[in-house]
Amino acid sequence: MFTDSRGYEVTNLWNKRNPFSSYVGDLIKEYNVEYHICEYASTTVIDFLYEYHKQINKGKSYDFVIMHIGLVDFSPRPKNMAINIIKTKSHKIKYMNWPLTLFEEHVNIPISKEIYNGEQLTNLYTHDF
Incomplete structure (x- = not known):
């Protein structure tokens, strides 16, 4: 899971920067999830592809990849x-x-x-x- 700040549930102040209060939390409960949430000042498709390719080059493989970004890019x-x-x-x-x-x-x-x-x-x- 790679997401910009939309990976956080933001409607309540006490949820600030807490992925478990968003839809990511539901995925984490059901699946073995590696998540990267808003790690950069401007999280872009470039960041996602860079991080993804680094992991693939290290030998990792994934059954599914979710990318929830694009606002900064476009x-x-x-x-x-x-x-x-x-x-x-x-x-x-x-x-x-x-x-x-x-x-x-x-x-x-x-x-x-x-x-x-x-x-x-x-x-x-x-x-x-």
Whole structure:
């Protein structure tokens, strides 16, 4: 199980950062679950694939994999923020032998004409990408 903060039940303050109060808790009770919940400032598909491939390269195997992320990846954000996220995750992109230049080029493409705090909006990548 790899999830961003949606892996936490957030409707009650006393559940803060407690995966057992969310749907993850039900899975843990029924199955042998290895879970990674919101381990990064911006949990992305890049993080998931990096962690997954590291485990596979160590010889692990899984019957099922649940990835509950994507909000950071596809939501509009100021261009500078997207550039910083890609820079932070560049070692993971390189680990998976993906061309970093494709990511760097994409974050420089505005996704709308809207301006937020003086910056164009972009995202980390498109669904097709």
